[in-house]
Amino acid sequence: DTEVTQTPKHLVMGMTNKKSLKCEQHMGHRAMYWYKQKAKKPPELMFVYSYEKLSINESVPSRFSPECPNSSLLNLHLHALQPEDSALYLCASSRNSLGGKEKLFFGSGTQLSVL
Amino acid sequence: GENVEQHPSTLSVQEGDSAVIKCTYSDSASNYFPWYKQELGKRPQLIIDIRSNVGEKKDQRIAVTLNKTAKHFSLHITETQPEDSAVYFCAASGYSGGGADGLTFGKGTHLIIQP
Numbered sequence: 001d002t003e004v005t006q007t008p009k010h011l012v013m014g015m016t017n018k019k020s021l022k023c024e025q026h027m028g029h030r031a032m033y034w035y036k037q038k039a040k041k042p043p044e045l046m047f048v049y050s051y052e053k054l055s056i057n058e059s060v061p062s063r064f065s066p067e068c069p070n071s072s073l074l075n076l077h078l079h080a081l082q083p084e085d086s087a088l089y090l091c092a093s094s095r096n097s098l099g100g101k102e103k104l105f106f107g108s109g110t111q112l113s114v115l
Numbered sequence: 116g117e118n119v120e121q122h123p124s125t126l127s128v129q130e131g132d133s134a135v136i137k138c139t140y141s142d143s144a145s146n147y148f149p150w151y152k153q154e155l156g157k158r159p160q161l162i163i164d165i166r167s168n169v170g171e172k173k174d175q176r177i178a179v180t181l182n183k184t185a186k187h188f189s190l191h192i193t194e195t196q197p198e199d200s201a202v203y204f205c206a207a208s209g210y211s212g213g214g215a216d217g218l219t220f221g222k223g224t225h226l227i228i229q230p
Contacts, residue, residue: 033217042204042220043159056217090158101147101166101208104218106158 004107006091012113015081021110023074023091031096032074033104034066037088049074050096081114088112117142119207121221129229134195136224138205139187147208148181148188149218154201162203163190192226200228 004025013019023032031050035043048056049068063085065077074091088109094102118141128134140148149164165172165179165188172179176195181188192199202225206218 040202040223042223045217045219048217058217101216103149103161103164106160108158 004091004093004105006089006107006110008110009108010111010113012115013078013081014115015083017081018077018079020078021076021089021091021112023076023107024072025093025105026072027093027105028071029093029095029105030071031094031102032068033092033094034064034074034076035090035092035106037090037109039087043090047076078112081112083114086112086114117145117207117219119205119219119221121205121224123224124222125225125227127227127229128195130195130197132195134190134192134199134226136190136203136205136226137187138189138207138221139185140207140219141186142207143186145207148179149206150177150179150190151204151206151220152201153204153223159204195226195228197228197230200226202226 007022033048034046036046037043045058046060047066052068063080067075088111090109091107092104094104119138121138126134146167150162151159152162153159163174163177163179165181167183170181176193178191202223204223205221208216
């Protein structure tokens with residue numbers, strides 16, 4: 001299995017809702033990432049998990065809450081989002097080798113619309 | 116942190132001609148430089164990457180060159196085909212040290228192949 005799987009593919013939520021995005025990989029990768037991508041813009045790094053521990057948080061607002069239950073799963077919990085948070089949310093994984101940088105494999109993303 | 120500049124933002128070439136996209140980076144500690152292709156509505160897909168101990172890498176019609184001294188790297192696509200039309204992102208590792216550091220992306224180049 002060489003895929004990073006994200007669910008749901010599309011999500012529409014109100015500003016008072018609570019929802020979660022899910023990401024799964026079975027490649028044995030020990031680093032997992034959340035990126036946010038607005039239309040016609042590059043992906044922007046949000047969070048990095050390394051060996052199930054949060055290693056990087058790029059000053060993301062607390063209405064986004066990541067969780068890594070195990071080495072194969074990564075969640076992003078959403079609460080009280082704003083319309084400007086509407087974007088494509090991409091999950092990615094890599095082997096996490098201390099010997100050098102490793103290739104990132106991206107999931108298909110969740111297209112989020114906040115009303 | 117790392118800053119990646121990418122040019123041009125849009126590139127239109129005739130089918131069969133070559134296309135060149137250029138990027139510069141700011142952090143001399145960066146040592147991994149991948150290129151991603153993203154078609155409309157799809158995930159970014161890695162097409163080629165290069166590490167700082169290599170000056171050039173080629174894979175069929177695609178090649179990447181790296182000049183560490185000048186801190187710039189370029190993507191070369193030869194014999195362009197209609198299916199090469201997409202947005203291309205360059206990226207650089209944003210931090211020194213271990214593998215799970217995430218990537219900083221350039222703003223992207225919309226490559227249009229004219230029939």
